[in-house]
Amino acid sequence: MYTLGEFIIDNRDRFLYSTESLLRLFSSIKLAAKAINKEVNKAGLTKTIIGSSGIINIQGEHQQKLDNYAHKVFIESLKSRNVVCGIASEEEKNFIMIKEENDNFSKNEYIVLLDPLDGSSNIDVNVPIGTIFSVYIRKSSINTNITLEDFLQEGHKQILAGYIIYGSSTILVYTIGNGVYGFTLDPTIGTFYLSHPNISFPEKEKIYSINEGNYDRFPIGVKHFIKYCQENKGNRPYTARYIGSLVGDFHRNMIQGGIYIYPNHSHSPNGKLRLLYECNPIAFLTEQAGGKASDGTKRILDIKPSSLHQRTPFICGPINMVNKFEAFMNKSKI
Ligand code: AHG
Ligand code: MN
Ligand code: MN
Numbered sequence: 001m002y003t004l005g006e007f008i009i010d011n012r013d014r015f016l017y018s019t020e021s022l023l024r025l026f027s028s029i030k031l032a033a034k035a036i037n038k039e040v041n042k043a044g045l046t047k048t049i050i051g052s053s054g055i056i057n058i059q060g061e062h063q064q065k066l067d068n069y070a071h072k073v074f075i076e077s078l079k080s081r082n083v084v085c086g087i088a089s090e091e092e093k094n095f096i097m098i099k100e101e102n103d104n105f106s107k108n109e110y111i112v113l114l115d116p117l118d119g120s121s122n123i124d125v126n127v128p129i130g131t132i133f134s135v136y137i138r139k140s141s142i143n144t145n146i147t148l149e150d151f152l153q154e155g156h157k158q159i160l161a162g163y164i165i166y167g168s169s170t171i172l173v174y175t176i177g178n179g180v181y182g183f184t185l186d187p188t189i190g191t192f193y194l195s196h197p198n199i200s201f202p203e204k205e206k207i208y209s210i211n212e213g214n215y216d217r218f219p220i221g222v223k224h225f226i227k228y229c230q231e232n233k234g235n236r237p238y239t240a241r242y243i244g245s246l247v248g249d250f251h252r253n254m255i256q257g258g259i260y261i262y263p264n265h266s267h268s269p270n271g272k273l274r275l276l277y278e279c280n281p282i283a284f285l286t287e288q289a290g291g292k293a294s295d296g297t298k299r300i301l302d303i304k305p306s307s308l309h310q311r312t313p314f315i316c317g318p319i320n321m322v323n324k325f326e327a328f329m330n331k332s333k334i
Contacts, residue, residue, distance in 0.1 A: 119245025
């Protein structure tokens, strides 16, 4: 049984940056994940954790109590390990500047972006939810205040990305750019063990995942792609699977072979998913698992962000399936 801590130490040479700070960063992520896991598991038992907090967040969505809880737990945990200089969260309008005691700024190098609770509409109905994280090295010099530019970096500059799913079991999946690894939590002793070494998309094209309730609103290329998925030809029709938690839908598709699509549509011209908190980390994992992530025409990881809460259409999955999707999008524009 290989623990996450042992695995990181044994693979430290593959990490281009400071191993000591990577270990501290992981230790804070693990701590927060365990605390949230505990709350999620008893969500059905206590009214203090399920339901809306009564707040509309920066995304214009009803913030759930667990969104808020997960946000706070992660911030506190990251701060306590003294390893990050700035954090941005889907749940907060502005980025958070970490300051050290007796100092106006932090000398730490890591910038962390978080979707503390992904799939929050599924909290009250026992469907998998998760946390998504993304890490960069700051651009500003260490003896200055961090700036917005530290957060608005292209996704290909990520040094670490991953997610935790609080599901039938709790799993932490991450990449530092040398493959994708999954660790399952043994809740009895609170330790993550390596359960999914070197995850990659299987050859088989099996699943398509999209909220088809929006069908009438989709661009014509998306409609044609859906019909292609449903066609009775060759290895098709594909199976339709959609939970409504990006982490859960993506994890299943990466293990079983499938494409995830959240396109723009007439009521959501830029799509729904957030580039910095959701799409970039999942795109990094996708590529590391041998897949492709696109906004319909171009690579997600090459987009230069212009704001923290920017949205983008998002398509990820096995290369051939995403290429096919892009071909339908291109054809519909001619
Ligand atoms: P969040 O809970 O962080 O706001 O994210 C919800 C996202 C994503 O997890 C999911 O794939 C998508 O919203 C589902 O949206 P629809 O309900 O519009 O399909
Ligand atoms: Mn989300
Ligand atoms: Mn969220």
